[in-house]
Amino acid sequence: MTVAPADLANAIRALSMDAVEAAGNGHPGMPMGMADVATVLYTRYLKFDAADPKWPDRDRFVVSAGHGSMLAYATLYLTGYARPTINDIRNFRQLGSPCAGHPENFELAGVECTTGPLGQGLAMAVGMAVAERHLNAVFGDALVDHRTWVVAGDGCLMEGINHEAVGLAGHLGLGRLIVFWDDNRITIDGATTLSTSEDIPARYTASGWHVEACDGHDFDDITRAIESAMTDERPSLIACRTLIGKGAPNKQGTKAPHGSPLGKDEVAATRVALGWDYPPFEVPADLLETWRDAGKRGAPEHAAWTARLATSTHAGEFARRIDGKPASDWLKPHLDALLAAPQKIATRKASEIALVAATAELPEMLGGSADLTGSNFTRTPSTTTFDRSDYAGRYINYGIREFGMAAAMNGMALHGGIIPYGGTFLIFSDYCRPAIRLSALQKARVVYVMTHDSIGVGEDGPTHQPIEQIMSLRLIPDLDVYRPCDAIETAECWALALEKADGPSLLALSRQNLPQLRTDADENWSARGGYRLRAAKAARQVVLIASGSEVALAVSVADELEARDIGADVVSMPCWERFDRQSVAYQDDVLGSEALRVSIEAGTTMGWERYTADGLRFGIDSFGASAPIDDLYRLFGLTADAITPQIIDKLKK
Numbered sequence: 001m002t003v004a005p006a007d008l009a010n011a012i013r014a015l016s017m018d019a020v021e022a023a024g025n026g027h028p029g030m031p032m033g034m035a036d037v038a039t040v041l042y043t044r045y046l047k048f049d050a051a052d053p054k055w056p057d058r059d060r061f062v063v064s065a066g067h068g069s070m071l072a073y074a075t076l077y078l079t080g081y082a083r084p085t086i087n088d089i090r091n092f093r094q095l096g097s098p099c100a101g102h103p104e105n106f107e108l109a110g111v112e113c114t115t116g117p118l119g120q121g122l123a124m125a126v127g128m129a130v131a132e133r134h135l136n137a138v139f140g141d142a143l144v145d146h147r148t149w150v151v152a153g154d155g156c157l158m159e160g161i162n163h164e165a166v167g168l169a170g171h172l173g174l175g176r177l178i179v180f181w182d183d184n185r186i187t188i189d190g191a192t193t194l195s196t197s198e199d200i201p202a203r204y205t206a207s208g209w210h211v212e213a214c215d216g217h218d219f220d221d222i223t224r225a226i227e228s229a230m231t232d233e234r235p236s237l238i239a240c241r242t243l244i245g246k247g248a249p250n251k252q253g254t255k256a257p258h259g260s261p262l263g264k265d266e267v268a269a270t271r272v273a274l275g276w277d278y279p280p281f282e283v284p285a286d287l288l289e290t291w292r293d294a295g296k297r298g299a300p301e302h303a304a305w306t307a308r309l310a311t312s313t314h315a316g317e318f319a320r321r322i323d324g325k326p327a328s329d330w331l332k333p334h335l336d337a338l339l340a341a342p343q344k345i346a347t348r349k350a351s352e353i354a355l356v357a358a359t360a361e362l363p364e365m366l367g368g369s370a371d372l373t374g375s376n377f378t379r380t381p382s383t384t385t386f387d388r389s390d391y392a393g394r395y396i397n398y399g400i401r402e403f404g405m406a407a408a409m410n411g412m413a414l415h416g417g418i419i420p421y422g423g424t425f426l427i428f429s430d431y432c433r434p435a436i437r438l439s440a441l442q443k444a445r446v447v448y449v450m451t452h453d454s455i456g457v458g459e460d461g462p463t464h465q466p467i468e469q470i471m472s473l474r475l476i477p478d479l480d481v482y483r484p485c486d487a488i489e490t491a492e493c494w495a496l497a498l499e500k501a502d503g504p505s506l507l508a509l510s511r512q513n514l515p516q517l518r519t520d521a522d523e524n525w526s527a528r529g530g531y532r533l534r535a536a537k538a539a540r541q542v543v544l545i546a547s548g549s550e551v552a553l554a555v556s557v558a559d560e561l562e563a564r565d566i567g568a569d570v571v572s573m574p575c576w577e578r579f580d581r582q583s584v585a586y587q588d589d590v591l592g593s594e595a596l597r598v599s600i601e602a603g604t605t606m607g608w609e610r611y612t613a614d615g616l617r618f619g620i621d622s623f624g625a626s627a628p629i630d631d632l633y634r635l636f637g638l639t640a641d642a643i644t645p646q647i648i649d650k651l652k653k
């Protein structure tokens with residue numbers, strides 16, 4: 001028996017309004033408004049197999065308007081994914097249910113990325129579409145040939161990141177990206193006319209997109225628009241004219257259903273209006289069966305793909321790439337060369353030579369920079385340009401789109417098969433920050449290459465000199481922030497970042513040259529986060545703890561102290577997060593319990609008391625200044641001459 005698409009869509013509506021009603025909070029409006037579009041997509045076009053949510057060649061579906069999470073949960077349940085169960089949906093937004101307030105990729109297979117911060121889902125989808133084209137170019141149509149679909153709201157399209165993402169996708173010609181714009185003309189405050197007069201289709205068209213419009217409640221019209229989008233070479237925006245909360249007779253089309261339960265009476269009225277005569281969380285058997293059939297629609301294609309993979313010459317490498325297990329053979333020869341011929345170079349330069357070695361061996365690395373390639377040193381001979389003329393390229397000129405770059409990298413990492421890295425100045429980590437936070441939350445392996453990491457920037461002045469950035473990045477849970485002190489540590493940190501399959505890393509790198517302090521590389525000492533780089537010669541009274549460019553300064557201070565018979569250890573602390581994961585015994589041994597602990601870092605001192613306790617903290621708690629680097633280090637008292645006497649004074653107290 002055939003079931004009308006309107007009834008299939010009503011199942012989404014009913015589950016959404018009932019789940020929100022049960023939770024007492026949530027957002028029924030978007031899923032009810034986009035139910036018809038989602039029904040057409042899932043029953044006719046989306047390439048997926050509910051039995052294997054991780055099938056690498058599945059289409060990616062991103063609910064960028066993450067407040068409409070019930071759209072995702074309802075479709076996953078209806079099409080027969082193992083989770084969510086109907087019980088999970090009953091427990092929408094409750095502790096222990098994978099049906100979280102907003103969709104979380106780490107809770108449910110089938111949720112491709114974590115959304116809720118508006119605009120970022122769409123920007124991540126751009127990264128997924130990049131990943132698809134790249135892997136297609138490398139492995140061919142037989143193994144990689146899928147699309148990326150997005151549901152975006154008015155909010156997603158208003159956010160600034162939308163501009164970056166749309167510009168990038170249009171430029172790169174990502175024709176397999178199709179965005180459904182939930183054109184309901186409502187946001188939280190009311191009508192979109194309150195806050196925007198933008199001609200969105202014109203902006204998209206001007207950015208190189210194909211734009212379609214449809215009645216988001218007319219199945220034939222939705223179908224027509226999708227068919228048109230699928231055949232166009234450009235990325236597509238489909239403006240779906242919808243009613244928010246469609247089906248709720250007194251609330252649809254108003255701001256009311258955006259983020260509140262419909263309420264008992266309106267739910268009852270909606271049931272009548274939709275002809276939905278079933279108790280909450282009950283989907284009649286014939287409807288559920290039709291939905292479940294849609295969930296199996298892709299099974300034959302999946303089976304054919306599996307058969308192709310089995311006989312493909314790429315089978316081994318493809319599996320390795322998808323498993324995300326990068327080789328690490330590049331590291332040892334690289335370290336041996338550095339030990340044989342020590343380099344006094346900036347750590348950004350050290351990063352470049354590490355990258356030359358790593359990218360030569362790791363084809364999964366796909367790099368780029370937000371228009372600072374010549375400063376970040378992110379490009380290597382192995383990373384030729386990725387653009388619409390060569391998707392096999394491995395270097396993206398992101399343009400001046402830091403946030404867009406970071407979000408796209410999240411999408412690539414989550415797509416799988418790629419380890420993205422991208423550069424900008426550390427000061428502009430603030431422009432990337434919401435995406436860095438989502439890298440960490442989503443457990444995405446993204447490597448941020450952030451150069452010009454302190455007043456060491458020099459003449460560009462305080463607008464370009466990070467002060468609070470490093471410390472504030474350390475606040476982000478599960479982000480490993482590295483500030484290596486020399487070429488050896490830089491290589492070690494790169495190796496650690498590449499190995500970390502379940503989360504992001506950020507390398508803060510110097511503009512200025514730094515001496516190579518490490519004379520051994522038998523163990524990856526950076527893996528400890530902090531370690532004794534140099535032990536006191538005289539009886540230890542002081543432990544100097546420094547990161548990055550200030551480790552060399554700490555060594556000079558130690559020399560001054562030792563000349564006065566005051567023993568001083570130098571601890572290099574490239575990564576707080578890793579140090580904090582060591583045993584207490586190790587931490588105590590490195591920090592020394594009896595000694596005066598002194599931190600030196602050319603950034604905010606707030607936070608270092610974690611390690612120095614009542615010792616001394618040297619750093620910068622104001623904005624920097626525009627001047628040559630040596631003048632700046634003198635101005636801020638970050639010299640051995642300025643620091644040593646203060647330590648001696650403190651020891652006398």
Ligand SMILES: Cc1ncc(C[n+]2csc(CCOP(=O)(O)OP(=O)(O)O)c2C)c(N)n1
Pocket residue numbers: 029030065067068116117118119152153154155156159182184186187188244258
């Ligand atoms: C970056 C960001 N800013 C603000 C919010 C809070 N917020 C959630 S939904 C929303 C309104 C979005 O309007 P629209 O996309 O049109 O969604 P609709 O009301 O149509 O479902 C806002 C402001 C958010 N989630 N993310």
Ligand SMILES: [Mg+2]
Pocket residue numbers: 153154155182183184185186187
């Ligand atoms: Mg809206």
